[in-house]
Amino acid sequence: MLATEVANELGFDIGNGDFKTLWSMNILPKWKLFLWKLLHNGIATKVNLGQRGIQLSMICDLCGMGDEDNQHLFRFCEIAQQVWRNGALVIHSEFNETMSFKEWFLFYIRLFQRQDGKNSPRCIYFISTLWGLWLSRNNHIFRKEATTVSAVLAFIKIGLDQHGILQDQRKPFLRFMHTSEVISVFPPGFSRVILVGAEDHGPITTIVIDGSWHKNTRNAGMGWCLDNQYTPSDRILGGAQFGYADSALQTEVTACLLSLRWAAEAGIGRVTIFSDSQRLVDLLRSDDVTDIQLIWTLAEIRRIAKNFNWCCVNKVDRKRVQHAHDLATATSTLLLSFINFPSLSSCH
Numbered sequence: 001m002l003a004t005e006v007a008n009e010l011g012f013d014i015g016n017g018d019f020k021t022l023w024s025m026n027i028l029p030k031w032k033l034f035l036w037k038l039l040h041n042g043i044a045t046k047v048n049l050g051q052r053g054i055q056l057s058m059i060c061d062l063c064g065m066g067d068e069d070n071q072h073l074f075r076f077c078e079i080a081q082q083v084w085r086n087g088a089l090v091i092h093s094e095f096n097e098t099m100s101f102k103e104w105f106l107f108y109i110r111l112f113q114r115q116d117g118k119n120s121p122r123c124i125y126f127i128s129t130l131w132g133l134w135l136s137r138n139n140h141i142f143r144k145e146a147t148t149v150s151a152v153l154a155f156i157k158i159g160l161d162q163h164g165i166l167q168d169q170r171k172p173f174l175r176f177m178h179t180s181e182v183i184s185v186f187p188p189g190f191s192r193v194i195l196v197g198a199e200d201h202g203p204i205t206t207i208v209i210d211g212s213w214h215k216n217t218r219n220a221g222m223g224w225c226l227d228n229q230y231t232p233s234d235r236i237l238g239g240a241q242f243g244y245a246d247s248a249l250q251t252e253v254t255a256c257l258l259s260l261r262w263a264a265e266a267g268i269g270r271v272t273i274f275s276d277s278q279r280l281v282d283l284l285r286s287d288d289v290t291d292i293q294l295i296w297t298l299a300e301i302r303r304i305a306k307n308f309n310w311c312c313v314n315k316v317d318r319k320r321v322q323h324a325h326d327l328a329t330a331t332s333t334l335l336l337s338f339i340n341f342p343s344l345s346s347c348h
């Protein structure tokens with residue numbers, strides 16, 4: 001079905017572009033289908049099934065307190081309220097209770113897209129939260145698994161990871177860039193892991209990374225940027241992304257992954273990552289990581305490292321990564337994300 005048909009059926013004015021924009025977002029196809037069903041009352045909630053003539057109790061299985069329709073399941077159910085409050089967006093889903101589910105949904109999508117752009121990371125997190133609530137509810141009903149806030153947050157994380165993979169596959173092209181920076185002096189106490197390559201084949205681009213993590217909200221900010229301290233402009237070449245993490249270490253490992261994706265997309269051939277985390281280096285050296293939260297990300301780092309002729313992660317002093325630290329702190333507090341690539345004119 002075309003976006004215009006969907007929009008018309010839902011009674012939205014396509015002229016204002018809201019729904020069209022939602023539909024053109026770069027998100028997982030299964031999320032698009034899910035959203036379409038959700039906004040079309042096509043999700044098999046108990047109330048929807050009941051309205052189709054199926055005989056069953058309409059009471060929500062998670063709380064036993066209300067009829068299970070979209071509004072209840074995704075906003076007002078106690079577990080949903082806790083998930084929204086504890087998620088990276090810190091939304092109080094019970095506020096504005098007179099808004100219909102659809103109105104409430106579009107309110108946030110419009111707000112985030114207006115502030116962050118079409119592919120707003122907050123929209124992605126918002127959609128991933130709805131998806132996580134739905135998966136958790138199904139697991140509860142069909143597999144008798146307990147629905148807890150942390151279980152839903154884990155589903156959200158999986159959704160965000162899958163979304164990350166999707167973004168990665170859609171890399172439009174590789175850019176070419178060489179910098180003349182050669183790092184020859186390392187701070188005392190440095191340690192490193194060489195993931196790929198040999199050391200004696202020319203200049204290496206250095207990227208500084210850092211993670212910032214808030215224990216109570218679990219908000220995470222990952223920052224990275226080129227270590228050129230004397231660029232001609234003030235423009236930061238790098239990026240920052242907010243998200244959700246279970247630990248400071250997970251945040252640091254994710255920052256490493258994001259920086260390598262960025263470097264691959266920027267066409268950098270030989271890269272050294274500077275991090276102030278000794279544990280990141282230790283994890284990358286180890287063949288025996290048991291923390292399941294980290295296994296996937298570490299495997300992805302190793303996979304992406306194969307794109308480079310040289311890829312190394314160095315432990316450095318905290319002061320050395322100050323620029324990345326500032327980015328990470330800002331993004332974990334403001335929930336803002338950005339990404340900048342070196343312009344073609346700066347490539348030689």
Ligand SMILES: [Zn+2]
Binds near residue numbers: 060063064065066076
């Ligand atoms: Zn409920």
